[in-house]
Structures are given as C-alpha cells and as structure tokens.
Amino acid sequence: MTTKIWHPFTQHGLGEPIPQIAKAEGALLYTEAGREIIDAISSWWVQTHGHCNPKIVAAIQEQSARLDQIIFAGWTHEPAQQLAEGLSEFLPSGLDHIFFSDSGSTAVEVALKMALGFWHNEGHSRNRILVMDHSYHGDTIGAMSIGARGVFNNAYAPLLFDVGSIPFPEQGSEQATLDALTVFCADPDDPPAALIVEPLILGAGGMKVYSPDILAEMHRICAQHDVLFIADEVMTGWGRTGTVFASEQAGITPDIMCMAKGLTGGVIPLAVTAASAPIYDAHFSQDRAKTFFHSSSFTANPIACAAANANLQIWRDEPVQQRIDHIIQCHSDFADQLRQQHNISAVRQCGTILAFEIDDAGGNYMSALGPELLRFFTDHDVLLRPLGNVVYIMPPYCITDDQLFSVYKIIQEAIDHFA
Numbered sequence: 505m506t507t508k509i510w511h512p513f514t515q516h517g518l519g520e521p522i523p524q525i526a527k528a529e530g531a532l533l534y535t536e537a538g539r540e541i542i543d544a545i546s547s548w549w550v551q552t553h554g555h556c557n558p559k560i561v562a563a564i565q566e567q568s569a570r571l572d573q574i575i576f577a578g579w580t581h582e583p584a585q586q587l588a589e590g591l592s593e594f595l596p597s598g599l600d601h602i603f604f605s606d607s608g609s610t611a612v613e614v615a616l617k618m619a620l621g622f623w624h625n626e627g628h629s630r631n632r633i634l635v636m637d638h639s640y641h642g643d644t645i646g647a648m649s650i651g652a653r654g655v656f657n658n659a660y661a662p663l664l665f666d667v668g669s670i671p672f673p674e675q676g677s678e679q680a681t682l683d684a685l686t687v688f689c690a691d692p693d694d695p696p697a698a699l700i701v702e703p704l705i706l707g708a709g710g711m712k713v714y715s716p717d718i719l720a721e722m723h724r725i726c727a728q729h730d731v732l733f734i735a736d737e738v739m740t741g742w743g744r745t746g747t748v749f750a751s752e753q754a755g756i757t758p759d760i761m762c763m764a765k766g767l768t769g770g771v772i773p774l775a776v777t778a779a780s781a782p783i784y785d786a787h788f789s790q791d792r793a794k795t796f797f798h799s800s801s802f803t804a805n806p807i808a809c810a811a812a813n814a815n816l817q818i819w820r821d822e823p824v825q826q827r828i829d830h831i832i833q834c835h836s837d838f839a840d841q842l843r844q845q846h847n848i849s850a851v852r853q854c855g856t857i858l859a860f861e862i863d864d865a866g867g868n869y870m871s872a873l874g875p876e877l878l879r880f881f882t883d884h885d886v887l888l889r890p891l892g893n894v895v896y897i898m899p900p901y902c903i904t905d906d907q908l909f910s911v912y913k914i915i916q917e918a919i920d921h922f923a
C-alpha cells in the first residue's frame with residue numbers, strides 16, 4: 505500500500521489533474537517541464553512581494569542557522585521582539601500587544617478567546633459573538649462557527665456554536681445592517697461580547713465589497729455599547745485594499761486585529777493577533793487563573809519572525825505603495841472594459857483586488873461554471889481560482905505589466921468562451 509496526499513478543498517473523486525510546481529520566482533510558477541504559470545491570486549492571497557523574494561529567503565537562511573525554534577511560553581528571542589516593535593510602525597495606534605500564532609484561523613481563534621477572556625476576567629457575562637452574513641474566517645471549529653453556514657460546514661454543524669448574524673451591507677441597504685447591529689448591541693438580556701468583521705471586503709464569501717463609512721459606523725455602534733470590535737485583516741492586511749490595513753481607510757482602531765498571510769510576505773506561516781491595552785490588562789493579574797490560556801508548539805517561531813522582519817524592511821525600503829497604486833490603476837482600466845460587456849455583472853474593485861461575476865443560472869460557489877473556469881485558466885497558464893461564478897484577481901505586487909496584461913487577456917478569452 506502506498507500513502508497518497510489528500511488535498512484541501514479538492515474533490516479527488518472528480519479526477520481533476522493536480523499540476524505539480526517545481527519552483528517559483530516573482531509572480532511566476534514553473535513546472536518541472538518548464539511550463540510558466542502566472543500566479544494571479546498570490547497563491548491563496550498570501551504572497552505580497554512575490555515568490556522566493558531574495559531578502560526574505562536570506563533572512564530565513566540566516567535565522568535558521570542561528571536559532572530555529574524555542575518554546576515561547578516564558579521564553580523569548582530577538583526576532584520576535586524586533587517584530588513586535590516593528591509592527592507598531594504599521595498597525596493602527598493603540599494595538600500595542602502582540603500575540604503570535606501560526607495561521608489566519610488560529611489568529612481568529614485567539615481573537616475570540618481574547619474577547620471572551622476579557623469579559624470573563626472583568627466579571628461580566630457576555631458570550632455572544634456577532635458576525636456578518638457571508639463571512640469567512642477559517643476552517644477550525646471556532647472560525648467555522650463565526651463563518652457563513654452552508655455546504656462547507658453542514659456536516660460539522662453539531663460542533664459549531666451559535667452566533668448573532670447581521671446582514672451584509674448591500675449597496676442601498678446599508679441601514680438594515682446598522683439597524684440589526686444596533687438591535688443586537690442594545691439587547692440588555694444578551695449583550696454581545698464582540699463583533700468580528702472582514703473590513704471592506706469579504707474574501708471567500710464572494711469578494712463582496714462595502715464602504716469605509718459603513719465600517720466606521722459599525723465600529724462606532726460597537727464602541728457606543730461596549731461591544732468589542734475585531735477586525736479580521738488576514739486577507740485584507742499588508743496592502744491588499746490599497747492601504748497597509750483596511751481599517752485605516754475607516755480611521756478606526758479595532759480592539760483586536762488578526763493578521764497572517766502577508767505578514768511574512770506570504771513565504772512561511774505566521775500569524776499575529778494584536779490587542780489593545782484593555783484586553784491585555786484584563787488578563788494581567790497576580791491571579792494565575794486569569795492567564796490567557798492559549799499556545800501552540802510553534803508560536804512565534806524565530807525563522808518565521810525573521811521572515812516577517814524582512815517583510816517589514818521591504819515595506820520600509822522599497823516602493824511597495826507605488827507598486828500597489830499601479831496595480832490599482834491597471835485594474836481600474838480593466839474594470840471599465842469589463843463593465844461594458846454583456847453577461848458580466850457586479851464588477852467591483854477594492855485596492856489590488858478586482859472581481860466580477862459571469863452571469864450564470866447556478867450563481868453560487870457550487871455553480872458548475874467554477875470548475876470549468878478553473879480548468880480553462882490552468883490550461884492557459886494562469887493561476888486563478890474563481891469562487892463559483894465570481895472571478896477575481898489578487899496578484900503579488902511585483903507582477904509585471906506584461907504578466908498582468910496577460911492575465912487580463914486570458915480573462916477576456918474566458919469571458920468570450922463562457923459568457
């Protein structure tokens with residue numbers, strides 16, 4: 505018997521080919537046979553400066569020869585301290601306590617535990633988590649509980665906890681979202697512990713965009729009712745929406761913020777949950793029972809922290825914002841072109857993320873069009889992974905004009921073929 509790989513979010517029963525990548529550089533992936541594939545979704549939204557960035561690779565090499573791993577409960581190391589200090593240059597002011605973990609999902613789990621721990625240690629009974637319809641926060645049990653319910657998690661429903669859901673602020677119906685949030689927040693019988701949102705754009709839920717004003721207003725309502733505000737910036741962080749963090753565009757400082765993916769430039773797993781002073785202070789005590797009881801083996805792994813420090817240095821030294829602004833302009837021109845076409849709808853852009861829908865009766869994630877589009881793009885040497893009939897681009901910032909325009913061209917060919 506030989507053991508075989510069981511891939512994530514992959515239905516092996518459909519017998520779809522699984523391309524093998526041998527190496528990567530910048531925005532390009534290469535197969536062993538030398539086929540070049542443009543990575544137009546930053547390998548699931550993680551890569552920011554491109555694959556095998558020499559500065560990040562060097563930092564990993566250097567750190568791995570010096571200190572590879574050390575328990576982080578009660579011990580510390582220089583790369584983690586440097587990173588915590590460096591993050592203060594980038595985070596909204598007031599988020600001055602840095603808790604490390606390993607993935608976006610764990611960053612979210614940590615945020616939920618911090619929120620409940622805060623209320624517990626303060627002696628209040630606030631347990632309910634508020635969420636936004638269509639959200640995605642990861643695939644661990646807590647993260648699934650606060651995400652959209654459906655085909656992805658039907659089988660695991662008995663494991664999931666109840667939440668309060670507010671509607672997504674569709675354009676023109678934003679007031680309904682704010683009203684629903686106010687009703688939950690003002691409920692004297694079951695005051696919520698926290699609201700968690702993906703700021704400005706819901707990723708896996710279909711690249712659904714809403715305005716900074718609504719984000720600011722949701723934050724205001726939560727603050728008014730002492731409901732903690734958690735920003736899940738796992739996808740939006742590190743420049744995706746045009747600013748380092750999406751929260752900046754609403755001028756808010758969340759009580760808790762989650763980040764992962766682009767924290768190391770997308771090279772190696774590392775996550776941070778940043779907390780404001782009151783959250784930390786509620787756990788700071790002579791009483792050991794008030795400890796924040798969370799860890800995993802590789803918390804703040806030094807090699808991952810060194811990669812993240814190299815990422816921060818790239819942001820300081822290189823014209824990253826200029827690269828982002830250039831992608832935003834190119835996307836905006838292509839969006840205008842898309843808007844003029846039949847059978848294309850809901851063209852939207854949020855910073856470096858451009859999305860649109862190919863009109864399709866199925867119209868959801870399970871639409872048959874999704875796998876057909878995926879195959880088409882792969883056959884044309886572009887890594888794009890539509891969410892059902894929603895096609896989106898989220899490239900690394902190092903993508904060249906030639907590569908970006910090739911992506912647009914293949915998308916146009918797909919539209920001509922399928923729409």
Ligand code: PLP
Nearest residue numbers: 607608609640641642707738739
């Ligand atoms: N939160 C958001 C907004 C995400 O988009 C994702 C992943 O796409 C996660 C959390 C989970 O991150 P990870 O896959 O690193 O666990």
